[in-house]
Amino acid sequence: xxxxxxxxxxxxxxxxxxxxxxxxxxxxxxxxxxxxxxxxxxxxxxxxxxxxxxxxxxxxxxxxxxxxxxxxxxxxxxxxxxxxxxxxxxxxxxxxxxxxxxxxxxxxxxxxxxxxxxxxxxxx
Amino acid sequence: xxxxxxxxxxxxxxxxxxxxxxxxxxxxxxxxxxxxxxxxxxxxxxxxxxxxxxxxxxxxxxxxxxxxxxxxxxxxxxxxxxxxxxxxxxxxxxxxxxxxxxxxxxx
Numbered sequence: 573x574x575x576x577x578x579x580x581x582x583x584x585x586x587x588x589x590x591x592x593x594x595x596x597x598x599x600x601x602x603x604x605x606x607x608x609x610x611x612x613x614x615x616x617x618x619x620x621x622x623x624x625x626x627x628x629x630x631x632x633x634x635x636x637x638x639x640x641x642x643x644x645x646x647x648x649x650x651x652x653x654x655x656x657x658x659x660x661x662x663x664x665x666x667x668x669x670x671x672x673x674x675x676x677x678x679x680x681x682x683x684x685x686x687x688x689x690x691x692x693x694x695x696x
Numbered sequence: 697x698x699x700x701x702x703x704x705x706x707x708x709x710x711x712x713x714x715x716x717x718x719x720x721x722x723x724x725x726x727x728x729x730x731x732x733x734x735x736x737x738x739x740x741x742x743x744x745x746x747x748x749x750x751x752x753x754x755x756x757x758x759x760x761x762x763x764x765x766x767x768x769x770x771x772x773x774x775x776x777x778x779x780x781x782x783x784x785x786x787x788x789x790x791x792x793x794x795x796x797x798x799x800x801x802x803x
Binding site for chain 1: 732740794796
């Protein structure tokens with residue numbers, strides 16, 4: 573079974589840092605891109621960023637709201653993608669999801685599956 | 697940024713009904729559109745990518761169409777497990793953006 577599992581969510585104060593992990597299983601992790609999304613309490617979905625597979629240079633892209641504060645990386649040897657979050661703000665409070673993304677010829681296709689999510693709460 | 701607008705924001709329907717949700721992009725996105733289903737307290741589930749391609753395991757009662765700026769998600773013969781919130785998402789350009797969601801409720 574193809575599965576993604578997020579971990580690392582926590583309650584922390586504004587300005588602190590946190591790293592989330594996304595562990596994939598049931599497929600060749602390195603063949604796929606990984607995207608991170610988030611959902612604030614009672615709100616809709618928001619894209620955070622992604623990292624391409626090494627086939628496409630493991631390049632990254634980020635939403636403007638997190639650019640410069642968040643960094644996505646991957647370790648294909650352990651099938652884990654990371655979301656490093658610095659200078660956290662109260663508005664970063666959300667459930668964070670990772671998602672497997674298939675890319676063909678630099679074109680993204682399916683966004684499946686999603687992990688179960690991990691809650692990050694930023695509060696003083 | 698490309699704005700995605702879904703309509704309606706919510707709808708009430710009965711089991712067995714045919715339901716159509718529309719999604720409009722503020723600029724052309726070719727067919728770089730995905731649809732997701734989310735139930736309360738659960739992670740989103742991918743239904744459709746490329747505007748009309750069903751993800752593996754998604755029942756054929758779900759269908760998507762459209763290209764350019766106007767897209768639809770249709771659920772034929774609504775079943776109890778289909779009551780959820782549905783989101784469209786464009787991935788033509790960064791930032792990837794979502795519609796505000798359409799909540800499908802039981803009439």
